[in-house]
Amino acid sequence: MAQVLEFKLPDLGEGLTEAEIVRWLVNVGDVVAIDQPVVEVETAKAMVEVPCPYGGVVTARFGEEGTELPVGAPLLTVAVGGADPSAAVPAATVTAATAAAANAEAAESSEHSGNVLVGYGTAGPAARRRRVRHDNPAAGAGRAPASAAAPVKAQATPAPVVAAPVKPVALEGPVPVISPLVRRLARDKGLDLREVRGSGPDGLILRVDVERAVAAAERPAVAVAPAPVAVSGAGAGERIPLRGVRGAVADKLSRSRTEIPDATCWVDADATELMAARAAMNAAGGTKISLLALLARICTHALARYPELNSTVDTAAREIVRLPSVHLGFAAQTERGLVVPVVRDAGARTAESLTAEFARLTESARQGTLTPADLTGGTFTLNNYGVFGVDGSTPIINHPEAAMLGVGRIIPKPWVHEGELAVRQVVQLSLTFDHRVCDGGTAGGFLRYVADCVEHPAVLLRTL
Numbered sequence: 223m224a225q226v227l228e229f230k231l232p233d234l235g236e237g238l239t240e241a242e243i244v245r246w247l248v249n250v251g252d253v254v255a256i257d258q259p260v261v262e263v264e265t266a267k268a269m270v271e272v273p274c275p276y277g278g279v280v281t282a283r284f285g286e287e288g289t290e291l292p293v294g295a296p297l298l299t300v301a302v303g304g305a306d307p308s309a310a311v312p313a314a315t316v317t318a319a320t321a322a323a324a325n326a327e328a329a330e331s332s333e334h335s336g337n338v339l340v341g342y343g344t345a346g347p348a349a350r351r352r353r354v355r356h357d358n359p360a361a362g363a364g365r366a367p368a369s370a371a372a373p374v375k376a377q378a379t380p381a382p383v384v385a386a387p388v389k390p391v392a393l394e395g396p397v398p399v400i401s402p403l404v405r406r407l408a409r410d411k412g413l414d415l416r417e418v419r420g421s422g423p424d425g426l427i428l429r430v431d432v433e434r435a436v437a438a439a440e441r442p443a444v445a446v447a448p449a450p451v452a453v454s455g456a457g458a459g460e461r462i463p464l465r466g467v468r469g470a471v472a473d474k475l476s477r478s479r480t481e482i483p484d485a486t487c488w489v490d491a492d493a494t495e496l497m498a499a500r501a502a503m504n505a506a507g508g509t510k511i512s513l514l515a516l517l518a519r520i521c522t523h524a525l526a527r528y529p530e531l532n533s534t535v536d537t538a539a540r541e542i543v544r545l546p547s548v549h550l551g552f553a554a555q556t557e558r559g560l561v562v563p564v565v566r567d568a569g570a571r572t573a574e575s576l577t578a579e580f581a582r583l584t585e586s587a588r589q590g591t592l593t594p595a596d597l598t599g600g601t602f603t604l605n606n607y608g609v610f611g612v613d614g615s616t617p618i619i620n621h622p623e624a625a626m627l628g629v630g631r632i633i634p635k636p637w638v639h640e641g642e643l644a645v646r647q648v649v650q651l652s653l654t655f656d657h658r659v660c661d662g663g664t665a666g667g668f669l670r671y672v673a674d675c676v677e678h679p680a681v682l683l684r685t686l
Contacts, residue, residue, distance in 0.1 A: 224278070224279075224301040224302065224303055225301070225302050225303055226281055226299050226301050226302075227276050227278075227299065227300050227302050228296050228298075228299050229260075229274055229296075229297050229298050229299070229300060230271070230294050230295060231272070231273065231291050231292070231293050231294065231295050231296075231297045232298055232484055233265075233293050234263070234265050234272075234293070234594055236272050239292060239293055239403055239404070239429070240263045240265075240290050240291060240292045240293060240428075241263040241264060241265045241270070241290070241291060241293070241349060241463060241538045242263060242265075242288065242289070242290045242291075242441050242466050243261060243262075243263055243285050243286070243288065243289050243290075243291065244261075244262045244263055244264045244269065244285050244287065245248055245260055245261070245262040245287055246260070246261050246262075246283060246287060247259050247260050247271070248260045248261075248280050248283075248298075249280065249283075250278050250280050250281065250282060250283060251279065251280065252279070253278070253279055253280075253281055254274050254276070254277060254279075254300065255277050256274070256275065256276065256277040257273040257274070257275065258273060258274055258277075258324055259271035259272065259273050259274075260272060260273065260274045260280070260298060261297065261298070263291075263469075264466045264467065268590075268591075268592045268594055268597055269558075269590050269591075270593075270594070272297070274298070274300065276300040276302050277300075277302065278300040278301045278302040278303070278360065279300065280298055280299070280300055281298075281299045281300065281301050282299045283297075283298045284296045284298060285297075287431060287610055289547070290421055290465065292428060293378075293428060294426075295422070295426075298389065299394055303556075310661035311356050316673040318547060324458055336342040342628075343480075356395050357395075377448055387430065388596070396561065398546060403429065404427060404428065404429050405458045406538070407429060407432050407433075408432050409538070410537070411432070411436045413432060413435055413439070415427060415432075417429050417435070418432060418435045419431065419435075420656050429516065435562070450534070454490060455622070462507055462524045465542050466558070466559075467558045467559040467560075467561065468559050471559055471560050474620070474621050475618050477621050478618050478619050478620070478621040479618060481621065482619050482621065482656050482658075483656065483657045483658060483664070484618070484619055484654050484655065484656060484657065485654070485655060485662070485671040486512055486617075486652055486653065486654045486655075487652070487653055487655075487662065487665055487666060487669055488614060488651060488652040488653070488669075489651055489652055489669055489670070490648055490649070490650050490651075490652070491648070491649055491650075491651055491673040491676045491677050492637055492639065492646045492648060492676075492677045493555055493646075493647045493648065493649045493676050493677070494634050494639075494646045494647040494679060495675070495678060495679055496513075496516065496675075496676050496679050497513075497632065499516075499679045500513060500516055503573075508574070509574045509577060509578070510577070511574065512576075512577045512580060512581075513576050513606075514576075514577075514580050514604070514606055515573045515574075515576035515577040515580060515630075516554065516573060517604060517606070517627075517629060517676075518550055518552075518565070518568055518576050518580075519573055519576065519678065519682070520672055520675040520682060521548075521550065521568075521602065521627055521672065522548045522550065522568050523567040523569075523602055523671075523675070523682060524668050524671045524672050524675075525548050525569070525602060525668075526548075526569065527667075527668070527671060528660075528664055528668040528671075529544050529603065530542075530624070530659050530660040530664050531624055531625040531655060531659065531660065531664070531665070531668055532543070532544065532545050532548055532601050532602050532625075533545055533601075533624045533626070533659050534601070534623060534624060535622070535624045535656060535658055535659065540656070542659050542662075545601045547563050547567055547569060547570075547601070548567070548568045548569040548602060549565065549566050549567065549568065549599050549600050549601045549602075550568035550600065550601075550602055550603070550604060550638060551563065551564045551600030551601075551602070551603040551604070551620060552565070552580065552583075552603065552604045552605070552606070553564075553603065553604075553605040553606070554584055554587040555585070555588075555605070555610075556587050556588060556590070558590060561587055561592065561597060562600060562603060562620055563583035563584070563586070563596050563597060564583075564596065564597065564598065564599055565579045565580065565588055566599070567684075582594060597657075600620060601616075601623060602623055602624075602625060602626070602627075603619075603620045603623060603625075603626040603627075604626075604629070605617050605626055605627065605628045605629065606628075606629045607628055607629070607630065608629050608632060608649065609631075611631055612616065612630060612631065613630040613631055613633075613650050614630050614650045615628050615630070615652055616628075616652065616654060617652060617654045618654070619655075619656060624655060624656040624659045624660075625653060625654065625655040625656065625665075625668075626653070626654050626668075627651065627652070627653050627672065628651070628652035628653070628654070629649060629650075629651060629652075630651075630652070631649070632647050632648070632649040633647070633648065633649075634646070634647060634648070635647075635648040649676065650667060651672060651673055651676070653665055653668060653669045654671075
């Protein structure tokens, strides 16, 4: 007899709590093989194809394209094994599924792959909780209500997904929260999660529930919620949802500005000798060294001298955590929005290695193939916004890092060189730093060292 297994949205990377369904790759009634990609989702970090650990017939999908699902929410169900898989397949799909299931049985050797999916991967058979779904509503009368997104069954016209009624959270027992970020947000706001009504599947408390509760608590008691404003006509404007990468960027930047007491200092530097040094390196043959790689080398050595800036603040423990390695993020603008790929162990890499890694990650960013691992774990960010034709900026720190170095464009400018006015290649360097981890003296020392290396690359050789 066929068994219907539920495949839940796995954790797709470090700390990610939700993902948006971009495109379904299978329909209800389709036969899927083990580890076959079934859906393309967009997380706050990257576009990811999610493979299914089961082989069989797809009996239900949860959520339409464009729907956001929390990690752990049902994604789809698959009828696995059995001589008559149609027994577990919705009526509308019986014909197609019956024939397809036979092929699925022949193709599969087990009901799950056990292979790593993305991030933390699939659990083994003993660790994964299974649940059999029944078509007969009476059979599930004693269970909890269905999850937020109703299964999408095969029909000529897809039925709209109807959200299940929001279930109040019980005042006793465990609080239905799976995201540590949500718990932390509630803790920081002094909010008791037992008083929050969850809008997620089975009453799961989401970030939006906490934010809504915080806003309600801060609202004056006599305040009356304003009536929805009807927007129409020429003044309505275009509304663009903040979701996916754009939403993640908005959340991170807002959190950075909310939590981090940042300050910015800047200095103009004569980059003529650095440009000449790069030209000499590339003239010698071999791999062309990028300017970003040279700036990265300077940054990592500056961080070795000023480790306060390669750190993070643990607000819960009220501790500054200095990090042992430099994992250097760099801002990259893509069609999907701003992303920050991370070069691992940048402090241990040569200029050639950095050039190659920057090139690889930049190309992956353009192709939209960066993995969550490529986009997480940064400890310091280098932002070369000079490529956009701007001279200066006040970068917002990439939370939870402690600092970011911004580099403007390098252009010819009048400059006093050796006591005389000359035309030199000038660049503005900006350092935004978390004032909790250091004072202005440390930040100024870091920035001055970077500027000295830019103006006199031999300084870097002297301090190696």
